[in-house]
Amino acid sequence: MRAQDSGAAPARLKDVAEAAGVSIKTVSNVVNGSVPVAAKTRARVEQAIEQLGYQPNVMARRLRTGRSGVIALAFPELPSPYFAELAVEVIAAARRHGCTVLMDDTGGDPAAELRIASGLGDPMIDGVILSPLGLDQAELVARERPIPLVLLGEADMGPVADRVHIDNVTAARDATRHLVEQGYRRIAAIGWQDPSPRATAQQRLQGYLEALAEARVQPDPVLFPPVRSYFRPDGAAAMRRLLKLPERPDAVFCFNDLLALGAMRAVHEAGLRVPQDIALVGFDDVEEAEYAIPSLTTIAPDKAKIAELAVSLLLERIANGESGAGQRLTPGYRLVVRESSVRPG
Amino acid sequence: MRAQDSGAAPARLKDVAEAAGVSIKTVSNVVNGSVPVAAKTRARVEQAIEQLGYQPNVMARRLRTGRSGVIALAFPELPSPYFAELAVEVIAAARRHGCTVLMDDTGGDPAAELRIASGLGDPMIDGVILSPLGLDQAELVARERPIPLVLLGEADMGPVADRVHIDNVTAARDATRHLVEQGYRRIAAIGWQDPSPRATAQQRLQGYLEALAEARVQPDPVLFPPVRSYFRPDGAAAMRRLLKLPERPDAVFCFNDLLALGAMRAVHEAGLRVPQDIALVGFDDVEEAEYAIPSLTTIAPDKAKIAELAVSLLLERIANGESGAGQRLTPGYRLVVRESSVRPG
Numbered sequence: 001m002r003a004q005d006s007g008a009a010p011a012r013l014k015d016v017a018e019a020a021g022v023s024i025k026t027v028s029n030v031v032n033g034s035v036p037v038a039a040k041t042r043a044r045v046e047q048a049i050e051q052l053g054y055q056p057n058v059m060a061r062r063l064r065t066g067r068s069g070v071i072a073l074a075f076p077e078l079p080s081p082y083f084a085e086l087a088v089e090v091i092a093a094a095r096r097h098g099c100t101v102l103m104d105d106t107g108g109d110p111a112a113e114l115r116i117a118s119g120l121g122d123p124m125i126d127g128v129i130l131s132p133l134g135l136d137q138a139e140l141v142a143r144e145r146p147i148p149l150v151l152l153g154e155a156d157m158g159p160v161a162d163r164v165h166i167d168n169v170t171a172a173r174d175a176t177r178h179l180v181e182q183g184y185r186r187i188a189a190i191g192w193q194d195p196s197p198r199a200t201a202q203q204r205l206q207g208y209l210e211a212l213a214e215a216r217v218q219p220d221p222v223l224f225p226p227v228r229s230y231f232r233p234d235g236a237a238a239m240r241r242l243l244k245l246p247e248r249p250d251a252v253f254c255f256n257d258l259l260a261l262g263a264m265r266a267v268h269e270a271g272l273r274v275p276q277d278i279a280l281v282g283f284d285d286v287e288e289a290e291y292a293i294p295s296l297t298t299i300a301p302d303k304a305k306i307a308e309l310a311v312s313l314l315l316e317r318i319a320n321g322e323s324g325a326g327q328r329l330t331p332g333y334r335l336v337v338r339e340s341s342v343r344p345g
Numbered sequence: 346m347r348a349q350d351s352g353a354a355p356a357r358l359k360d361v362a363e364a365a366g367v368s369i370k371t372v373s374n375v376v377n378g379s380v381p382v383a384a385k386t387r388a389r390v391e392q393a394i395e396q397l398g399y400q401p402n403v404m405a406r407r408l409r410t411g412r413s414g415v416i417a418l419a420f421p422e423l424p425s426p427y428f429a430e431l432a433v434e435v436i437a438a439a440r441r442h443g444c445t446v447l448m449d450d451t452g453g454d455p456a457a458e459l460r461i462a463s464g465l466g467d468p469m470i471d472g473v474i475l476s477p478l479g480l481d482q483a484e485l486v487a488r489e490r491p492i493p494l495v496l497l498g499e500a501d502m503g504p505v506a507d508r509v510h511i512d513n514v515t516a517a518r519d520a521t522r523h524l525v526e527q528g529y530r531r532i533a534a535i536g537w538q539d540p541s542p543r544a545t546a547q548q549r550l551q552g553y554l555e556a557l558a559e560a561r562v563q564p565d566p567v568l569f570p571p572v573r574s575y576f577r578p579d580g581a582a583a584m585r586r587l588l589k590l591p592e593r594p595d596a597v598f599c600f601n602d603l604l605a606l607g608a609m610r611a612v613h614e615a616g617l618r619v620p621q622d623i624a625l626v627g628f629d630d631v632e633e634a635e636y637a638i639p640s641l642t643t644i645a646p647d648k649a650k651i652a653e654l655a656v657s658l659l660l661e662r663i664a665n666g667e668s669g670a671g672q673r674l675t676p677g678y679r680l681v682v683r684e685s686s687v688r689p690g
Contacts, residue, residue: 120415264638291577
């Protein structure tokens with residue numbers, strides 16, 4: 001939708017129809033999803049939409065179809081690059097389906113999450129993709145306006161909404177197993193929360209403990225100090241605590257990349273080196289991980305796949321007038337090995 | 346408004362009335378400002394609103410007052426942490442004024458910028474804060490729906506909208522002057538664009554050239570290679586070109602932090618060190634700059650001030666039913682000196 005030249009007037013339905021060699025009615029059917037269109041024709045129309053940067057007028061569209069083509073995307077931590085990178089993929093996926101995305105930063109506040117789960121009461125919002133942090137399942141069930149809703153991430157809200165998430169336990173186990181395979185044995189974890197660990201902390205700790213059990217390493221709670229949040233300063237503070245232990249760890253699995261990048265800085269400030277003195281693994285594969293010095297080994301969720309699944313599931317629910325029914329989709333992930341965890345030969 | 350406990354259902358007008366010991370009508374008068382309310386009663390109602398985390402239903406509010414309390418914030422590059430950090434400040438400022446923010450990533454596309462400058466045609470959006478990249482002034486003048494609009498950043502759109510921005514030329518001159526003062530003389534710049542430099546590139550190059558002129562250093566175009574965009578890979582690619590020069594630079598002023606962080610990685614991969622072999626200065630003071638190894642010297646715009654000025658100016662325009670009239674507000678910035686630019690003694 002962004003191919004359009006600066007000087008050109010906005011493309012109209014008619015322009016798309018001409019470019020695709022189909023009738024205006026056919027373009028309308030593709031855009032509104034109201035009537036089935038043959039796959040080949042649909043592809044031609046979608047290509048023309050992309051080339052011309054066609055964007056339907058949302059209010060006019062809503063008057064015609066009862067739908068605006070606007071979806072809301074709400075996440076709890078805007079300064080977290082993982083959410084920014086995921087949002088870029090959601091926006092791209094929505095654009096491929098002819099939709100506009102408005103974003104909301106809930107700060108993880110339950111009341112804010114509940115408000116956006118009802119589309120803020122704005123009839124323009126067709127549906128919502130929400131990554132919840134503090135939301136309560138009972139509140140979600142009783143929300144004011146049950147518009148189509150797809151949840152992202154670890155928090156399970158039962159059959160009230162669809163959910164797209166990667167297998168966090170297995171991914172965390174793979175990350176820790178990689179450190180075991182590199183020969184590390186005193187492996188710490190940064191990201192546990194106490195009290196009230198969020199679902200992310202619970203699932204990633206579980207994977208960490210499973211990998212230790214496999215390696216017949218006894219877990220030691222001093223090696224997983226709790227953090228308040230998942231930002232660089234939290235990772236740096238936790239690493240400083242680990243470095244003060246009588247016997248310091250030789251490797252750390254961090255529950256996200258920001259924690260790992262904060263930890264990396266703390267290792268540097270202590271006059272030690274990554275990976276020579278301490279190996280590090282993160283989680284998220286944000287772009288910064290690739291550029292850090294040393295570059296960061298991490299778990300890379302398939303962000304493009306997460307976004308595509310969430311958007312197409314949401315649009316299907318919107319088209320069928322359903323609010324979502326507890327469907328679970330589990331896209332994949334990869335372990336990306338970089339400099340921070342490879343034991344110097 | 347996020348004081349509400351996780352377990353509670355959203356507070357309603359009735360709950361506020363009960364807690365404050367007043368009638369529902371009185372609460373409504375306080376919320377909508379439609380009828381004067383005695384100061385003591387108003388204080389009691391406001392306290393109950395705060396305690397219960399009451400948030401008026403935006404559509405109901407709009408029906409009553411003609412305003413929804415929702416503003417849109419649109420920026421061109423979501424993956425850029427500068428915009429994420431600025432958005433966090435805008436959301437916080439809006440919350441202080443009782444407003445909700447919805448965000449839009451325009452990708453810098455002129456058509457997308459024009460659509461959001463008209464509030465997407467959504468009557469729920471009271472006003473817009475937009476950081477434009479490709480938008481044309483003539484298009485902006487002729488936009489569909491001239492709702493209140495405050496622009497952020499370097500692009501000047503004339504008297505059609507208010508604008509909040511720091512003095513980029515002076516800030517870029519200060520950054521370069523710092524390198525001169527550290528004794529560097531072969532100072533490169535990364536961030537120029539050719540053809541069609543954006544306003545940011547023009548103003549920061551001008552500041553760089555002014556500092557060189559002050560130091561009686563002849564500018565050399567091979568020392569400011571053009572970049573396509575302002576992300577880490579662009580900075581790394583430009584630095585690799587600079588490192589191939591017969592006489593390589595001893596310092597580089599990068600027009601944003603991401604360019605500098607990409608350049609830092611390229612220096613590392615070439616087996617050289619920052620600042621021993623090449624000094625680096627960035628622009629934006631994103632959190633990553635503080636945690637990078639070495640930490641990055643940078644220009645820190647006063648993001649909280651930019652956000653507060655933009656939100657209060659926008660709300661003033663909304664309250665007065667004005668669309669904006671070319672007012673210019675110029676908050677300050679600081680040079681933050683860190684490890685990347687201090688010449689080893």
